[in-house]
Structures are given as structure tokens and as C-alpha cells.
Amino acid sequence: MLPSIEQRLAKELAARPAQVAAAIALLDEGATVPFIARYRKEATGGLDDIQLRLLEERLRYLRELEDRRASIIASITEQNKMTPALLESIALAEDKTRLEDLYLPYKQKRRTKAQIAIEAGLAPLAETLLADPQQDPEAIAKDYLRDAFTNADGGANPGVLDTKAALDGARQILMERFAEDAALLQTLREYVQEHGVVESKVVAGKQDEGEKFADYFDYSEPLAAVPSHRALALLRGRREGMLDVALRLDSEPEKPKWDAPLNPCEGRIAARFGIKAQGRPADKWLLDTARWTWRVKSFMHLDTELMGALRDKAELDAIGVFARNLKALLLAAPAGPRATMGLDPGLRTGVKVVVVDATGKVVDTATVYPHQPRNDWAGALHTLGLLAAKHNVSLVSIGNGTGSRETDKLAQDLIKQQPDLKLTKIVVSEAGASVYSASEFASRELPDMDVSLRGAVSIARRLQDPLAELVKIDPKSIGVGQYQHDVSQSQLARSLDAVVEDCVNAVGVDVNTASAPLLARVSGLSSTVAQGIVAYRDTHGAFASRAALKKVPRLGEKTFEQAAGFLRVMNSANPLDASAVHPESYPLVEKILLDVKRDMKAVIGDGALIKSLNPARYADDKFGVPTITDILKELEKPGRDPRPEFTTATFKDGVEQISDLRPDMILEGVVTNVAAFGAFVDIGVHQDGLVHISALSNTFVKDPHTVVKAGQVVKVKVLEVDPKRKRIALTMRLTDSAPQPGAQPAQRPDRNDAKRVQQHQRQERTAAPASGAMADAFAKLRK
Template sequence: MLPSIEQRLAAELSAKPAQVAAAVGLLDEGATVPFIARYRKEATGGLDDIQLRMLEERLRYLRELEDRRAAIIASINEQNKMTPELLDAVSHAEDKTRLEDLYLPYKPKRRTKAQIALEAGLLPLAEALLADPMLNPEEEAAKYLKPAFSTEQGDNPGVADAKAALDGARQILMDRFAEDAELLQGLREYLQEHGVVESRVIEGKEEAAAKYADYFDYSEPLGVIPSHRALAIFRGRREEMLNVTLRLDSEAEKPKWDAPLNPCEARIAQRFGIANNNRPADKWLADTVRWTWRIKSFLHLDSELMGSLRERAETEAIKVFARNLKDLLLAAPAGPRATMGLDPGMRTGVKVAVVDATGKVVDTAVIYPHQPKNDWEGSLHTLGKLAEKHQVALISIGNGTASRETDKLAQDLIKLRPELKLTKIVVSEAGASVYSASEFASRELPDMDVSLRGAVSIARRLQDPLAELVKIDPKSIGVGQYQHDVGQFQLARSLDAVVEDCVNAVGVDVNTASAPLLARVSGLSSSVAQAIVTYRDTHGMFASRAALKNVPRLGEKTFEQAAGFLRIMGGEDPLDASAVHPESYPVVKNILADLKKGIREVIGDSGLLKSLNPGKYANEQFGVPTISDILKELEKPGRDPRPEFTTATFKDGVEELKDLKPDMILEGVVTNVAAFGAFVDIGVHQDGLVHISALSNTFVKDPHTVVKAGQVVKVKVLEVDEKRKRISLTMRLTDSAAQGGKAEPSRDRANDAKRMAQHKRQETREPALGGAMAAAFSKLKM
């Protein structure tokens, strides 16, 4: 038998079976990944959140595999067709594909041509011709004629003539050939290596399919197609703009029927001892092989491999979305500073919301600086008064329609009122409209017009991106790549895991957090999160973590899962503001007793805490890993893992595409990262693309290893296409626009050359099809 699920998981994660068994046990008990990763290190041997997420996903797959294995064994046993050899093969199948290959001959099917032929007694004819090609097919077939008859399965046409007999015998052999598990796996592997995906524009749709122009005459090996290109051609096919096909690399043209056997057909023939030696049955058998490949095996593998390609592409797209979402959620918060949010608009005006340092709305307005009213001076006056009245420090501007013009307005205000010391930042407004119309927004801002709620969200997401963005469905935040083309259930599950990990990595102030933010804390459901807010509103701020136990429906198990991630700032016990779990408070007391000091004397004393030996305080329940974590937390209790807040300084006078010049070096902010590069806002309200080949002087396989959403970077302008609104940038500041973006020679030049060749096709395609959030180049949301 196969190793146990725990043993297989241990091998995949390079962990010990005991570690995996402990993690599986905790997950089955309802523990969350953040809780296990942080507070159960002794049990799992220190498996981190990434390993645990992988374990959780693979555990789900392997359990589904075992359930399917049991169902298949039961089905074959019911048919009385199980043999010791088959049972051994099924029991040792390592994945679902192998399992289904073995089950294929026994899988209940509708009444096929092969089954009708078997009912008509044509099996001996099929086996005779396969065993002895010296037999004459027509002469042998004449022996099996039979009139029509009826069976329990239905009417059978019988065998009218020799041709009907040979057709029936062929159907029997075709099923046998196509359902051979070993052969099918060999054909699959060959097609994976030698398959080519082609796309062609559907005749007459050239104009309608213009956005797919790069795929009108496209081909690429199946095994190397990157996810964004695969999803693009699948979308084109779904929209009936492209014909997408799979073929062998040796068959650029559609093969003729009498052509020599292709490599896959040759494998089928070899498997069953079929060869062309000019014997009477050789041609009939060769044609049977060809029919098997074209009608059965290839169609089956075409569907399967194209489905696998789509699945891999979707998986990669979901990973891209998840990484971008994590970067966005963990972006540096501007912090508790009075902020003015501007939700740009033309005819409907610019919506203005001012929030204080705590995020409370203190003022709103609507101004009309743009067409048709063009009240520029009046708008500046209104904004100046609001900024002065509420001591605004930051202006947060949404990046939607009229963003460029509104940014110019903010710039004029800063120049007009330098004494206010204002700083302006353009932020993504993705999802703000979704929040505005949400049930939570109507509860949170009940008396505010829907149009103004977006401005509030834009202001708050600058103060604390994580706290604000958790109020929005992650799929609406807009940092995905072909997010509407992927499995929505898998996408939601992945993104929910990212949000959960981010919220718990930062921790939550239980006395200020919204219900949506609390609902992302380990162990807290939406109903319990709302109960916490309701209790807080009724009884006032929580003075301690222990007081949370008074909240209805917040039981011991929930408290255990959640308490370590909830913060009580300025409460009765300083530990309540830290990531030290209440279950570990006795350990801290032992340390304090040993030091003969109070908690307030020890917290923050880095020199003292680093001098302590964790092993001295370890016991059966809390080992060295937990003690080490406690000491680190006491050094900087409740520390925020997010980076310091910084802003890009956009160059004065560079406000539109026409202001950009080749070789100009600018500062910008990464707005989105895709598989082919990164989009960067450089202050002209049209994001530029830094292709993957221009991210670094060394080879880059994954752009996320170099840049992330929200990062401030320096770039050089390589090319500007005003007509198509495309900006080509490089982060290799030694590159030269005059040299077509080529850098000075480097030690890694060979890798650079290889990379450029590898991505040449990609470089000419992605700009028209990439970037869901940045909408760079064409602002085309695929």
C-alpha cells in the first residue's frame, strides 16, 4: 500500500511525520493556520504559515484521492471484475489521473458501439485479427453475420455484412487500446512534451477580435505557455473570437490518412504488436490504430491536457492575485493622521471626506473643479478651509476618472497653502464603490450619501490599508490577473487565507476594530465579531483580554484561538497589548519572578531580554521556541510587521505623457505585479510597465522577488507612445533608451540574453492584455 497521508505530506514538506500528524490533528480540531503557526510550534516542530497552508491544501487533495480510491474499488468489486493485479495498481495510484486511467475500462458508460458489437458476438473476430494478421479480414468477418435482435440493454442491429462485422470488431479494439492505462500514460507524457497549442482568429471576426490580435496566428509548446497567455487564448475561445487547438509538434499541417503513423500512433501499434509487414490484416489493424488515436485517445488527452493547462494557468493567476493582495494589505499605513479623501469625478463633482486621526468622519463636501462647472478657485477655497479647520496632514486621491485633474488640484492647493504642510498621495480606489453600496457601509455611515462613502474609504485606506480593505470582498480590490477567468471558489478560498494571514500577522486593536476586521481574526466568525462590537458599544472599551469572555457566544475554544491576535491598548495588563498569548502569561510571571522585576520594567529592555536563556524557562507545555517568541515580543510588544510609511516624490513638471522624455529618471510607486513585469505610477496617471527583463541586472524568474505592490522605486523612461498611452520603463538605470533599453555589459549578460530571448514574444504581447489594477497601456480590463 501507499504510505499514509501523513507520511506523504511529510515527504512533500520535508518534515517529520510527527510534525505533520500534529498539524493535521490541530486543523481537524478547528485550529486556524495563524494560531498553529504562532502558538503551537512545539507540537508542529515549527512549521510556518506557508508550510501549513501547503499542508492544508494537499491534505484536502489527498483525502479526496483516498475517498475516490475507495469508491473505485467498491465499483469494480460490484462488477466482479477485480483482480489481485488491478487491486494492487489501484491501491498504489499516487494521483487522481492515474486512478482514473485504471478505472476507465470499468467506468459505467452509456451503451457504446463497442458494447453493441460485443453483444453481437464480434469479440472473437477482433481478437483473431489482432492475434493473427495473416487472416483475411473480409473472409473472417463473413463468418459472423447475424440478424437484428433485442437485449435487456435495447435493440441490436446485428451484423448485416462483412463491413459491419469489421466495423464492430474495430470498435472493440479501439476501446481496448484507448483504455490501456500504461499506454495512456505514455501518450499523455509524449503529448505534454511534444504538444503545441495554436490559436487562429475566426474568419470574419478580425475587427471584433482586435484586442486578441497577438493571438491571430499564434503557436507555443504546451509545456511552456505562461499563465497570462493561456488565459488570454482561452478567453478568446470562450468569446468565439479564436479557434484554439492542440497538435503534435511533428504535425504542423493536418496529416493525411495514408501518411506514416505519427509517434503516438506508433506507440499504440507497438504496445499491441501491430506492424506493417504486408500481411492481409495489417492495413486493417493500422487503420484501427489511427482511428484509436484520432477518435479516442487524442480527443480524450486533448480535453484533459487543455483542461490541465487552464487549471495550471488559473492556479498561477490566483497565486499572483494572492501575492499582490498580501503586499497591498501589508502596505505601510500612514498612521493616525487627519486625512482628506478625494473621490474624483467630472460632471458629478469631486467627493470630499475628512477623517480625523482615528478614522472618524468629521466633514464632507462636494466640489466641482472640472467640466462642466470648472469652479477651480472655489474648489481650492473649500479644500483649504477644510484642511485648515481639521488640521489635515494627508490628501488621499482615488485613481479613477478625473484622477489626474484632481491631483493637479491638490498640487495647486499645496502650492497655494504651504503653511498647511500637506502631502498628497494617489491611492487605488478599487473596491471603494463596492464598499459604498455594501450593507456594512450603510450601517457604519447610515446618514451619509452613498457617493460620499467612497471618499471616506479612500481616506481611511491611506491611514490603514489593512483595516479598511478587509471591509471589501478581496476579489473587488483589483490586483488580480485575469481574475474573472479563474475558478471563483478557489480564488475566494485563496484570498480569504491571505486576508486571514495578514490580519493575524499585524494583530487587531479590539477596542477600535470594525466587525469585518474582527471577523478575520483567528477563530472569530462574523457573528462573534459583531457580538464583540455590540458588547463594546454597550459596555464600553475592554479593559483586558479576559473581559472578552463576557461576550455572548465567545467560548473558551474561540478565546484560545483569537486572544493572542487581539490587542488591548493601554489596558490593565501590558501583556494584553502584545502578541503573548494569555495561556503563556504564567511563563512571563516566572521570568519576572526570576528577575525580581515588574512587567513595566522589563518590557522594552532589549539588552536584558536578549541576555536571557530561553531554555531556563522552558517546561513540558512551553518549549524553547515559544519562550524565544515571548522574549522577542517583550522587546517590542505589539510591533507592527508592516514597513514605515513613505511616499514617492513625483517630479515637478511631469504631469502628462507628453512631459516624459526618454532616459528621464523618475520615482514611482508599484501599483501591480504580474507574471511578466510590474506596473509603476510615475505621476502622469498612466502607469508604465517595467518588463520582467528590465527589473534587475540579474535574471528574474518571478517579479515578486524584486518588487511588490506599494513599493517606491526609481525607474528610467525607455519609450513613450502617446497615441496608445504606453510607457516602457526600466529599473536598470544603466539602460539606455537610445540603445533600445540595453544596459551596459555585465557578468550576467549570458543570462540576460537568454532571458530576453525567452520573453521576446511575451514582451510584445502583454502590454495589450495585462494589468487588471493599473490598466496600463490600454486600460483594457481583460
């Protein structure tokens, strides 16, 4: 028998079945992954959040598999066609593909040509020719002629008017049998997976309209080697009617002839049913039947299935890229609670200015017009200087959209003009700011503020705390995805929601300052309960303790258990309320305090004392060594933030446009996006440069995410600049030299990736991308 779900998951996770069973039980009880990973280590044997997310996803798949298995068994049994051997095969099927292969002959389908032939009495003819090729097909077919008739179900049957119709019907019967043979189908599938080639041609007359897919006008690549980003580009080109995409075997020409020798797959079909070319009367007819089976049935089935599998894998890879980039962005270093001025750049419409205090509350707004057509540079500096002095601003956050470098220069002049203010300026990604501005939540949060100013609020706050601000925006609008509109939206949403949940709970949330969207991402809290917490806080004032949360309507014991450890009450009488120690563990902490004969305040932060304690000394049936170890770490550094220290990139003065770049320049920049083939870096010229995967490190890099992440400050060297096509080739290997004119470039991505890099915008946009397939690919990264 097939191992149980727990056993299969244990093997996949390299864990013990007991660990998996415990995790499944907790998930089924409604526990969240962050809660299980942090506070139920004894039960799961220390499974981490990555393992638990994989377990959760695979558990969903395997349960769907078992449901489908039961449904198939019931269907075949109801048809009275179940046999012990078939039941055993179905019971041992390890995936959905194998299950569907076995079910194929019994699947309810529309009346086929084979079924019509069987009704007309042609099954014996098919059986005779297959069993005895010595029979002459034309001669014996004469015995099966029949006039048109109505069958028992009332359906019209054309009958068998001549020998050709008889042999065609017999062929249909054999073709259906051959195509529905599960073992043969798996053999053919494996061969095509290994020897299939994906080809694409431009649709006639679409050369100009489909220019962005020019790399695929005459393209071929082994099926097994097609990377996710190329697969998604191909499929998009086909969907938009610009490309003809086809799958063929590597051993045969594009349009094989009917009289050619059997190809490897046709040969496998023939061999499976003992069909051979021995000069017997029925041999050619049977060989043609094998060929018809492949070309009309089996290959068409596998073409659909394998191209679908290619799409599914590409979608998973794209979702994985999005998830990793989103996590890096959410866990970017916060500047902290400092008064911040947000500048939303604009040229003709002016620069929108917002000042928020250390808590993120809006305290002032303005609009200045330093750029064309007004060119009021002095007036803008005067206004900004007054606002900065009035509110003790220490940070200036500048959105990276249109007019960003011009506005960055304005901020630089402000800093020079007002040195006493000790201002620090930072350019931040404004991806999703416009989405937030027009959102329902923004209208509730900032009801009396113009939509155009709300974006500046988001820009200011995301510098103070990226996580707290970005959770207000649909993750798909943050702009760090790859082909995100081409993938399963439900699967994408599930993955991104999991990332947000893990990030929020890894950092923890101040329950007295958090917004409802941030609270809704805390383990166990629904949107309704989160809004209830904010409403209760607004009515009754700040929560004095974690225990006070139980007074919030609809926040019951189960919800409190899931959420309490991730919520912080910073000024509680009990210091543990500001830590990641769960309230259920407070008695254990009291036990430790009694043992060391010290009070709470004396123990918290005393690293030497805490390191001297043996966790095993305090273990009991309820709390094991893993939990006690976590508690001691938390007592040593309560409320520690897992995010890195705040750092900023300094763009080079005088380098503001792509035309200012020169080969071999070394610049500082910020990674804005990481894709399967490299990383995009903002170097302050309105156009991100690409560091191809081959130029990320002096050593081989399989996955760019192992080297860089979104938001990371890096040093790069300019290799090549193409202002006309807005291409910037960068390297993080600072010893590389830019190629000399006419020489082979030092950085040469493969031909498909290289051509696709055309125009990567750092902000969400709706304009059509520039020509070039890579332009299309990476414009979609921001949509």
C-alpha cells in the same frame, strides 16, 4: 503499499511525519493556520504559515484522492471485476489522473459501439485478428453475420448485416480496449506533454470583432512552454468564439493524411499490442485500427485532459499572482492615526471631500468644483483650507481615478497656500472604493451619507491603515488580479481569504477600534461573533482586558483560545494584553518576572535584560524554546507592527499626461500591480507604465515578485512612449538608455507579451478594452 497521507505530506514539505500529523490534528480540531503557526510551534516543530497553507491545500486534495480510491474499489468490486493485480495498482495510484486511467475500462458509461458489437458476438472476431494477423479479415468476417435482434436487456441491436459491419464492430472493440489501457495512456500522455504544440487561428470573419486577440490569429507554441497569462488569453479567445485553439504533435502537419506513416503515438499503440507491418493479411487492418484509436479516442481524450491541465495550471499561477499582490497591498505601510482629508477626484461631478479624525471617524464632508465646467479653483482651495485648519488635518489622500492629477495639483496649491498646516499629500489606489460605497456594510457604517461621499471615506482611511480599510472589500474587487474572472472562483476565494487572514493576524487587531469585517478575519472569529464583539463594545464601552472578551455572547473558550493572541487591548491594566503574547502564556511571563526580580513595566522594552535571558531556562513540558523565544521578542518590542515604515512617492511636477513623458526621464512611481512578465508602475500620468521582467534588474529575474511588490515606491526610467496606443515602456535599470529612433528598442518583451500591453487601467471599470490582446489581458487585471 502507498505511504500514508502524513508520510506523503512530510516528503512534500521536507518535514517529519510527526510534525505533519500534529498539524493535521490541530486543523481537524478547528485550529486556524495563523494560530498553529504562532502558538503551536512545539507541536508542529515550527512549521510556518506558508508550509501550513500548503499542507492544508494538499491535505484536502489527498483526502479527496482517498475518497475517490475507495469509491473506485467499491464500484469495480460490485461489478465482480476486481483482481489482485488491479487492486494493487489502484492502491498504489499516486494521483487522480492515474486512478481515473485505471478505472476507465470499468467506468459506467452509455452504451458504446464496442458494447453493441460485443452483444452482436463480434468479440471473437476481434480477438482472432489481433492474435493471428495471418487470417484474412474479409474471409473470416463472413462467419459473424447476424440479423438485427433484441438483447437480454431489451435493447435493440442492428446485428451484423455484412462483412464491413463485422469488421467495423471488431475494430470498435479493439479501439476501446486500446484506448482504455492505463499503461499505454500514460505513455501517450507523457509524449504529448513533451511534444505537443498549441496552435490558434482566428475564426473566419472574426478578425475585426476579435482584434483584441490579434496576437493569437496565427500562433503556435510548445504545450510545455505556454505561460499562464498566454494560456488564459487563448482560452478566453476560444470561449468568446474568436479563436480556434488546437493541440497537435510537433512531428506531424496540421492535417495529417490517413495514408501517411504512423506518427509516434500511433506507433506506440501498435507496438503495445504487437501490431506490425509484415505483409500479412490482417496487418493493414490492424494498423488502421491503431491509427483510428489515436485519432478518434486517445488523442481526443488527451486533448481535453491536457488543455484542461494547462488551464488548471494557468489558473493556479494567476491565483498566486493575485494572492501575492493582495498580500503586498494589505501589508503596505500605514500612515497611522492622523487626521486625514480624502479626495475622490471628479471633473464634471466635482471632487468629493471627506475629513476623518485620527480614529477614522468622519468629522466633515464637502464637494468642491475646481475643474471644468465650473473651474472654481479659488473656491475649492478656500473650502479645503478651512476644513484642514478646522480639523488639524495632516494628510491629504487623493484617489487615483479620473481627474487624479488635476486634483493632485489642487492639493499641491493648497500646501503652498497654507504652509502652516504642514500638509502631506499622497495619491492612493482607489480600487474597490466604489464597491465599498455601495456595500451593505458601508450603508450600516455610514447610513446617513451619500454613496458618492463614501468612496472618499474609504480613500482617506486606506491611507491611515490599508489593512483595516481594505478588509471591508471583497478581495476580488481590490483590483490586483490577473484574469481573475477566468479562474475557479471557489479556489480564488479560498486563496484570497487565506491571504487576508494571514495578513490580519500577522499585524494584530485593536479590539476596541476594529470594525466587524476586520474582526471577522481574526483567527477563530466568525462574522457573527465579530458583530457580537462590536455590539457588546457599543453597549458596554471599551474592553478593559482580553479576559473581558469572554463576556461576549457565543465567544466560548475555544474561540477565545484561537483569537485572543491576535486581539490587542491597548489600555489594559496588564501590558501583555496589548502584545502578541497569548493569555495561556501569562503564567510563564510571571515565572520569568519572578526569576529576574523585576515587575512587568520594568522588563518590557529592556532589550539588554531580555537578550541576556536563556529561553531554555524557562522551558517545561508545556512551553518549549520556540514559544519562549517568541515571548521574549514580544517583551522586547511589544505589539510590533511587521509592516514597513510609511513612505510616499513624489510625482514629477509638470509630468501629468502621457504626452509630457520623454525618453530617458527618471521618475518616481508606485508599483500598482505585479504580473508574471513584469510590473506596472503609476508615474502620475493616468496610464501605468510597464517594466518588463527583463528590465527589473541587472540580474536574471525568474519571478517579478522577488524584486518588486504592489505599493512599493520605485525609481524608473522612461524607455519608450506611444501616446496613440497608450503604451509606456519603463526600466528600473537606470543605466539603460532609451532606443534611438529607428534603432532596436532596449526593452523588447517577447512578441506575445509586447503586443498585449495596450491599456492597463488603475481603477475598476466596465468599458470595453482598447484593441490589442494585452489590453484585454490587463484590463481584466482590474476586474
